[in-house]
Amino acid sequence: MTGPGVIALLGVGKLGEALLSGLIRAGQPADTLLGAEKHPARAAEIRERYGVATPHPVEAVAQADTVLIAVKPQDMRALLAEVAGALRPGTLVVSLAAGIPTALVEQELAEGTPVVRVMTNTPVFVDEAMSAVSAGSHATTGHLELVEELLRHVGQVVRVPEAQQDAVTALSGSGPAYFFFLVEAMIDAGILLGLPRAVAAQLIVQTAVGSAKMLAESGEHPVLLREAVTSPGGTTIAAIRTLEDHAVRSAMIAAIEAARDRSRELAGG
Numbered sequence: 001m002t003g004p005g006v007i008a009l010l011g012v013g014k015l016g017e018a019l020l021s022g023l024i025r026a027g028q029p030a031d032t033l034l035g036a037e038k039h040p041a042r043a044a045e046i047r048e049r050y051g052v053a054t055p056h057p058v059e060a061v062a063q064a065d066t067v068l069i070a071v072k073p074q075d076m077r078a079l080l081a082e083v084a085g086a087l088r089p090g091t092l093v094v095s096l097a098a099g100i101p102t103a104l105v106e107q108e109l110a111e112g113t114p115v116v117r118v119m120t121n122t123p124v125f126v127d128e129a130m131s132a133v134s135a136g137s138h139a140t141t142g143h144l145e146l147v148e149e150l151l152r153h154v155g156q157v158v159r160v161p162e163a164q165q166d167a168v169t170a171l172s173g174s175g176p177a178y179f180f181f182l183v184e185a186m187i188d189a190g191i192l193l194g195l196p197r198a199v200a201a202q203l204i205v206q207t208a209v210g211s212a213k214m215l216a217e218s219g220e221h222p223v224l225l226r227e228a229v230t231s232p233g234g235t236t237i238a239a240i241r242t243l244e245d246h247a248v249r250s251a252m253i254a255a256i257e258a259a260r261d262r263s264r265e266l267a268g269g
Helices: 014-025 040-050 057-063 073-086 102-108 122-126 141-152 162-173 175-192 197-218 222-229 235-245 248-267
Strands: 007-010 033-036 066-069 092-095 115-119 129-135 155-159
Touching (some): 007 057, 014 040, 033 040, 033 057, 073 102, 092 102, 092 141, 102 115, 122 129, 129 141, 141 155, 175 197, 175 248
Parallel strands (some): 007 066, 066 092, 092 115, 129 155
Antiparallel strands (some): 115 129
16 A cells, blocks of 8 residues: 555544644645534634544545544444445555454444554654554555554554454553553652652652653663662662562552453453
8 A cells, every 4th residue: 555545533532633733743735634524613623723624524534545443343334334335445454442353343334344453552642652563354464564564653663463453452552541650640749748849749759750761762671670679688678578468569460460351341342
């Protein structure tokens, strides 16, 4: 494939808007983007904010060369049934709905429709998304490469077998929420220790940014980076012991397993 052509984004909620804004920042012309949104007030907001057309989903699909679907998983079947008849042969369909397998999408569309499944995350807002892509039964390497190129404008991309997508959903799809939850708790701890909220927030946010950069650029295992901060008999080891006493590591693993299980439930409808 030579390019995405006209891109129709079906569903412009938080994730859909994040992807839309990222594509525009990356240089995708606004006149090649269609933002289909069922709520009129939301559609008007998207038109005003980004300068893109917001037709009805059926009309958007009829014009599109590439269709990105970013609706809630429970809305996927109804949307596919609505737009299937308008889909032109050869149009690439990209599903960003958590837990929805490509087989489900394919069975609602014309035989032979190429489908690619994507799990991305909200750091797409700042061009730092982590996305994973998987091919359906009719998608070619060219289709995958096209989707990867689109997503690479807004972060990093990895290609995985579709059987691993529920794990991806639990780990990186939901992952930003885990980090925000931890930062929230650390800010509260700073307030408890007597720091003003703004100071505590600045300390923790920059610490998170710096720590993430060390992880990304050093190439070292997180255990080694943690040990470099952990002096014998010091403050850090006292904190780590308390975290272990409260089974924080076990709780995190259990939480991610729960997210994986919920992704599987969504796939089952």
